[in-house]
Amino acid sequence: MADALLEVRNIETHYGIITAIRGVSLDVREGSIVTVLGANGAGKTTVLKTICGVMDPEKGTVKFEGQEIQKQTPDKIVHMGIAHVPEGREVFPYLTVKENLEMGAYTRRDRDGVARDLERAYGYFPVLKERRDQEAAQLSGGEQQMLAISRALMARPKLLLLDEPSLGLSPLLVNEIFTIIKRVNDEEGTTILLVEQNANMALKTGDYGYVLEAGRIVMEDSCQRLREKDDIKEFYLGVRDTGVRGERRWKRKKLWR
Amino acid sequence: MEGLQQFAQQVVSGTAIGCVYALVALGFVLIYKATEVVNFAQGELMMIGAFLAYTLIVIFGFNFWIGAAIAIVFTALFGAGVERVVMRPMVGQPVFAIIMVTIGLGFLARSIVSMIPGWGVDTYSIETPFYGKVVEVGGLVLSQDHMAVIVLTMALVAVLYLFFRYTRLGVAMQATSQNQLAAYYMGIPVKTVFSMIWGISAGVAAFAGLLLAPIAFVHVNMGFLGIRAFPAAVLGGFGSIPGAIVGGLIIGIVEALAGFYLPEGFKDVAPYVILLIVLIVKPEGLFGTTTRKKV
Numbered sequence: 001m002a003d004a005l006l007e008v009r010n011i012e013t014h015y016g017i018i019t020a021i022r023g024v025s026l027d028v029r030e031g032s033i034v035t036v037l038g039a040n041g042a043g044k045t046t047v048l049k050t051i052c053g054v055m056d057p058e059k060g061t062v063k064f065e066g067q068e069i070q071k072q073t074p075d076k077i078v079h080m081g082i083a084h085v086p087e088g089r090e091v092f093p094y095l096t097v098k099e100n101l102e103m104g105a106y107t108r109r110d111r112d113g114v115a116r117d118l119e120r121a122y123g124y125f126p127v128l129k130e131r132r133d134q135e136a137a138q139l140s141g142g143e144q145q146m147l148a149i150s151r152a153l154m155a156r157p158k159l160l161l162l163d164e165p166s167l168g169l170s171p172l173l174v175n176e177i178f179t180i181i182k183r184v185n186d187e188e189g190t191t192i193l194l195v196e197q198n199a200n201m202a203l204k205t206g207d208y209g210y211v212l213e214a215g216r217i218v219m220e221d222s223c224q225r226l227r228e229k230d231d232i233k234e235f236y237l238g239v240r241d242t243g244v245r246g247e248r249r250w251k252r253k254k255l256w257r
Numbered sequence: 258m259e260g261l262q263q264f265a266q267q268v269v270s271g272t273a274i275g276c277v278y279a280l281v282a283l284g285f286v287l288i289y290k291a292t293e294v295v296n297f298a299q300g301e302l303m304m305i306g307a308f309l310a311y312t313l314i315v316i317f318g319f320n321f322w323i324g325a326a327i328a329i330v331f332t333a334l335f336g337a338g339v340e341r342v343v344m345r346p347m348v349g350q351p352v353f354a355i356i357m358v359t360i361g362l363g364f365l366a367r368s369i370v371s372m373i374p375g376w377g378v379d380t381y382s383i384e385t386p387f388y389g390k391v392v393e394v395g396g397l398v399l400s401q402d403h404m405a406v407i408v409l410t411m412a413l414v415a416v417l418y419l420f421f422r423y424t425r426l427g428v429a430m431q432a433t434s435q436n437q438l439a440a441y442y443m444g445i446p447v448k449t450v451f452s453m454i455w456g457i458s459a460g461v462a463a464f465a466g467l468l469l470a471p472i473a474f475v476h477v478n479m480g481f482l483g484i485r486a487f488p489a490a491v492l493g494g495f496g497s498i499p500g501a502i503v504g505g506l507i508i509g510i511v512e513a514l515a516g517f518y519l520p521e522g523f524k525d526v527a528p529y530v531i532l533l534i535v536l537i538v539k540p541e542g543l544f545g546t547t548t549r550k551k552v
């Protein structure tokens with residue numbers, strides 16, 4: 001895939017002496033939704049932090065639109081067109097909803113465009129319009145997630161990085177949020193890299209998927225085919241076709257190779 | 258009437274000195290909120306601003322307002338430079354070590370200033386346009402110097418409020434103070450913002466030094482006043498800007514009244530007594546919140 005919008009090649013990123021991810025490579029084609037599945041601690045957040053420039057990889061390259069960005073600062077990378085919806089929302093608690101959204105557009109200079117995109121965000125999530133003058137800390141978890149997504153969209157990114165948007169939300173809210181993610185991709189053509197533990201939603205929404213385990217990519221395929229794989233069914237979708245413990249353990253081992 | 262006149266004079270002069278405490282405390286709080294560093298050299302930044310103003314206005318004969326403006330701008334640039342050159346490489350070190358560095362910077366500033374010919378350890382004064390004049394308010398005779406300090410502080414606080422509340426950069430500074438990681442994600446240049454916050458704090462300190470010059474003096478040790486501003490910041494709830502201002506005013510007024518009505522010695526302890534009482538009743542300070550910020 002030479003024409004990928006984002007090309008990650010063999011990145012290795014550490015926290016001090018802890019190696020969080022190793023030899024991770026992935027491609028995100030323009031206009032697609034790519035998902036990275038993994039259990040807690042697999043290294044999903046670290047992959048996104050490395051792409052958006054908050055962490056620098058020890059090895060490997062990250063190319064965006066053909067340009068190497070792994071040494072760039074986060075503000076340059078936002079400017080180039082990558083926006084991040086971080087794990088745990090990370091809204092600005094004492095700024096109003098509107099100010100939070102305006103901060104999403106910090107790197108932009110086109111006032112008219114920003115005003116239009118503000119209305120677009122309110123269109124996606126009308127509750128944000130109702131609450132635009134309230135402090136973000138007063139929003140519910142689901143509303144904060146909507147705010148975090150809208151705030152990232154305010155940068156008008158070419159690539160949107162989403163870190164576990166379903167975390168801690170009710171199934172109903174998860175549905176609403178994934179519907180909007182799909183709409184943003186359909187209507188605006190925004191490319192999306194979605195990292196999830198909720199394999200069910202992610203595989204329904206995504207086009208192509210990777211499975212991350214203990215810091216390495218162990219499997220990749222189209223989301224449709226991943227949904228059919230036994231390992232995925234068993235370990236990520238919670239479907240168990242056998243009650244024999246020994247067999248499950250054997251499969252788990254195989255997956256790790 | 259005589260008693261009222263005296264009381265009013267004490268309150269006004271206490272408010273004036275309280276304004277200076279408030280501005281120095283404001284500098285503490287701005288830097289602390291953004292970077293979690295307590296800058297113990299804040300008083301020395303004030304001293305440097307006052308010496309620059311003294312040099313421009315008294316030695317070079319600049320117009321008061323022009324000299325003041327240049328001194329404030331240069332002190333602000335100096336503060337931003339200190340952040341860039343000294344504080345930024347310290348990021349990631351223990352907070353304790355960083356605070357020790359700011360204490361060291363204060364010592365350094367004092368010894369350098371005391372060695373500069375024309376500055377040294379002598380006491381100087383800057384004559385302001387208000388020097389020695391009085392105003393009559395409702396039958397009370399008040400010093401114009403004191404009133405000017407109060408009015409100029411109010412003006413500066415209003416400008417800072419509007420800046421932080423309504424400009425893009427000001428809101429971005431608040432955002433950075435509230436959630437540094439998210440600020441990075443938004444593409445806010447966090448490191449540059451830290452330099453600018455140091456610059457603003459230093460500029461505010463220089464402004465405070467200029468206000469202090471006519472009611473006290475310009476001296477190499479005038480920065481020790483920062484030690485008074487510190488309880489002001491704590492009183493307000495360290496990390497709260499309105500708290501720093503109210504805390505500064507309370508300490509200034511209590512000091513003045515204690516100095517006038519109570520036996521000698523009470524003036525210096527009174528602020529700490531108030532501080533203790535407030536912290537016993539409300540441990541997080543007058544305007545403090547118990548929520549921890551995210552870094």
Ligand SMILES: Nc1ncnc2c1ncn2[C@@H]1O[C@H](COP(=O)(O)OP(=O)(O)O)[C@@H](O)[C@H]1O
Nearest residue numbers: 015018020038039040041042043044045046047
């Ligand atoms: N701040 C940190 N310091 C040290 N180790 C960390 C830190 N953050 C994450 N890790 C380690 O890196 C690995 C990957 O973490 P992370 O990327 O957060 O995983 P995920 O997002 O998939 O849950 C984990 O083993 C975790 O223990």
Ligand SMILES: [Mg+2]
Nearest residue numbers: 044045046087
């Ligand atoms: Mg994570």
